[in-house]
Amino acid sequence: MEKKSVIQRLKEKGLKITGQRLAIIDVLVEHGHLHPGASFIYREARKKQKSLSLSTTYATINEFIRYGIIKALEFDERENRCEGNLDEHINLVCDRCGKITDYPVSAYVDRTDVAKTTGFVITGNRCEYYGYCRDCSNGREGASPAAAPRKHRSREHFREFLSSRR
Amino acid sequence: MEKKSVIQRLKEKGLKITGQRLAIIDVLVEHGHLHPGASFIYREARKKQKSLSLSTTYATINEFIRYGIIKALEFDERENRCEGNLDEHINLVCDRCGKITDYPVSAYVDRTDVAKTTGFVITGNRCEYYGYCRDCSNGREGASPAAAPRKHRSREHFREFLSSRR
């Protein structure tokens, strides 16, 4: 993710280069590998751009998604996250600390085959593996579990489910 | 998905066989291939069991998930769905009508490899392809788009994103 090319694309689309957008771009460039969520981006971008509201943060993220600059990683049980890596890969999602790691993988399904056999026309995909990252599976309480807040107050059963399924 | 075996498992776990649970099992057995969501299950199960509340429907679905009878397919932008097929496969999700189709695929990632190279211990996965099912891509207004209600009022931009990404 190159700051210059992002700015370039915004200009091409006729969007204005504002301080707020620049601050958010900076966060995406610097912390993109963390797959930051809206709250993280908001908190971090504010350090450089004091006048930034949460609604603008959401709006900007959505702009960037709309223009294909980033992708959204949606979750039901936790905050959504941003994906800056548009290359083909899968995501390793830690169920304990919420860390998301990219793992490169070549295409696993042939879109033409699917279209021929089922009539289904593929336009996008999402592939994730859940489990525990190195730190969390080692018992080392690496990143704080608070990094993966849940949308609903209690979802312990779901945690159980996550850790028992395969 | 066998009705008898589900009941068997509930008994083994010491759970009571109630009319509500039986009605929900029936829906899962009859309409499991549709990957029904909570609202569908609720609506359908009520035809047989008048005294069934939505909260009980959710609670029961969560019981079944906890005991590995079904899996959850979570979405942020639409209602979650239930997956009764526990065999390895991917899901083809139609962005227009919301239909979800199973597509069998052999393992695409070697868990041992991932653990060796990244230290990440995989416990579960999720793989989905988005696009348009045969009916919807043919312009035949097959299943009504209303079958895929969104959680938030307007997500047109997200639709755009879904249909433009690859």
Next chain:
DNA sequence: AGGTCAATCAAGAATGATTCCGGATAAAGG
């Protein structure tokens, strides 16, 4: 430098699937 209009802000209300609560009901075993 000035004008235009997109972008932003604040502050809040709305959204909607899902979860939680306290009191009522009924399944299962004796």
Next chain:
DNA sequence: CCTTTATCCGGAATCATTCTTGATTGACCT
């Protein structure tokens, strides 16, 4: 039939996200 206690119900609560409204700002072009 009776007791126990899991289950159920109705309704309130939850929370990330979206959407208001109206006023202000500031990016960009001429």
